[in-house]
Amino acid sequence: MxxxxxxxxxxxxxxxxxxxxxxxxxPSESNGRRVDYSTFMSELTQDQIREARINGREIDVVKKDSNKYTTYIPVDDPKLLDTLLSKNVKVVGEPPEQPxxxxxxxxxxxxxxxxxxxxxxxxxxxQGGGGKGAMSFGKSKARMLTEDQIKTTFADVAGCDEAKGRG
Structure with missing residues (x-):
């Protein structure tokens, strides 16, 4: 590959x-629409709510006509639970979701x-360029050659500018 x-x-x-x-x-998407808390409270006082599922600060509401929506509790409302129970609303408490x-x-x-x-x-x-790692900079790749290993002569490089002497 x-x-x-x-x-x-x-x-x-x-x-x-x-x-x-x-x-x-x-963020998780809820099933249904979002309604503000004041609308929820007005529907609660008008006995239009059948069930309320409380999950932390979120309330999933089921109305008596089977419509569903979600609302958030903006502040701690100590009277909310009493109001729900006095209106005969089924209250279901759910633990907050933990990761x-x-x-x-x-x-x-x-x-x-x-x-x-x-x-x-x-x-x-x-280390890609050096081949042996980041600490290979001190290691020379030069090889020692003896006279019998040298195969290049002056005649082989006579036409090269680098091989010509200056002066």
């Missing part, structure tokens, strides 16, 4: 991983692993 194909596959894998990370950690242990570890270690990966990439790029 050619280097270009390997690079293309690598970038495709990186793109897929990044898209899946942003998809899983990005998984794997996601937490990934989020905390990803920046450091990315920096280490970039550092390794640059170190490998730097």
């Amino acid at each position: 050619s280097d270009m194909a390997k690079n293309l596959i690598l970038w495709l894998v990186i793109a897929v991983v990044l898209m899946s990370v942003f998809q899983s950690f990005g 998984s242990l794997l996601a937490s570890i990934f989020i905390s270690w990803f920046p450091m692993l990315l920096l280490i990966g970039v550092w390794i990439f640059f170190m490998r790029q730097m």
Whole structure:
């Protein structure tokens, strides 16, 4: 496989991983429309709400006509639960969503692993020219030749400007 194909596959894998990370950690889309809190409270006082699922500061509402929507609690409202119960609304409490242990570890270690990966990439790029690594600058590639190994004569290079003497 050619280097270009390997690079293309690598970038495709990186793109897929990044898209899946942003998809899983990005904002979640709720099923239904969003309604402001004051509309929710007015519908609550008019007995139009059948069920309220409370998840942290978010409330998923099911109206008596089976329409659904989501609203957010802007501030802590200590009377909200009492009002819901007094209007005979079914209240369902859900624990706030916690990221998984794997996601937490990934989020905390990803920046450091990315920096280490970039550092390794640059170190490998730097040693590409020398062939033996970053510390091979002191090692000479010159070979010692004896007189019987020399096969080039002055006649072979007589036409070259470099072989002509100055003066």
